[in-house]
Amino acid sequence: MRVLMPLPSTDFDPTESSVPFVRLSEAGHQMIVATPDGRPAAADERMLSGRGLGPWKPMLRADTNARNAYARMEQHPAFRQPIRWADAGSDQFDALLLPGGHAPGMRPYLESEHLQDIASSMLQTGKPVAAVCHGVLVLARAERRHRGRVIADRQLTALTMAQEWSALLLTIWWLGTYYRTYPISVQREVSKTLTQGGRFLTGPFALLRDAPGKLNRGFVVRDRNLLTARWPGDVHRMAETFVQMLEEAKARA
Numbered sequence: 001m002r003v004l005m006p007l008p009s010t011d012f013d014p015t016e017s018s019v020p021f022v023r024l025s026e027a028g029h030q031m032i033v034a035t036p037d038g039r040p041a042a043a044d045e046r047m048l049s050g051r052g053l054g055p056w057k058p059m060l061r062a063d064t065n066a067r068n069a070y071a072r073m074e075q076h077p078a079f080r081q082p083i084r085w086a087d088a089g090s091d092q093f094d095a096l097l098l099p100g101g102h103a104p105g106m107r108p109y110l111e112s113e114h115l116q117d118i119a120s121s122m123l124q125t126g127k128p129v130a131a132v133c134h135g136v137l138v139l140a141r142a143e144r145r146h147r148g149r150v151i152a153d154r155q156l157t158a159l160t161m162a163q164e165w166s167a168l169l170l171t172i173w174w175l176g177t178y179y180r181t182y183p184i185s186v187q188r189e190v191s192k193t194l195t196q197g198g199r200f201l202t203g204p205f206a207l208l209r210d211a212p213g214k215l216n217r218g219f220v221v222r223d224r225n226l227l228t229a230r231w232p233g234d235v236h237r238m239a240e241t242f243v244q245m246l247e248e249a250k251a252r253a
Helices: 014-026 045-049 054-060 064-075 104-110 113-124 133-146 161-175 186-191 232-252
Strands: 002-006 010-012 030-035 095-098 129-132 220-223 226-229
Touching: 002 014, 002 113, 010 014, 010 104, 014 030, 014 045, 014 064, 014 095, 014 232, 054 161, 064 232, 095 113, 095 133, 095 232, 104 133, 113 129, 113 133, 129 133, 129 232, 133 186, 133 226, 161 186, 220 232, 226 232
Parallel strands: 002 030, 002 095, 095 129, 129 226
Antiparallel strands: 220 226
């Protein structure tokens, strides 16, 4: 199946992009990366190197599994030769993957009406859509524009308020608002788009990241053709669940 993964030019999270990218590729699905200008994107360097994270580097930096996955993704032809956002249409793809990230370079991606329209269309037509962390904001903002037709009645998750504030408070003295993309938290913005039929699930307390042999550490929420996760520590489970969703969709086609 053809899976679209849009990225901003810079600052996306390396774990949330590369782990599912590699897993879906291994499962035989065709990955198509899209960037604003059709040039290769660059992940948030601080998340790869740990630069400036101080004593919290082991906790906040992308772990070894993720760094290895990112190195593999960097060499993949789909990553090295992306298409432009403007050239991507919802009818061209079978599924959509929306990674997250919190640094300033994420804002054009999170605020793109074109990407919001793609996400809305693919959800409404029953195609599998997966989003993690700030990536869920693309869906929330699509909901505000399409009113009741995207995620209003869904159960989902995203970066929780507790996670966002914890990262901010741990690093604010030397990184400032690096971990605060917008004045309003992701959880609050997403929750405001949900109706009585929708529900934001925070999941269990998250400290340890999941891994290929430790999927039970991850937390994901599946509601029909929508799959959501909270942070880099959920993405191995998210990737495996999304592979299952794509196989189900393929069998129905």
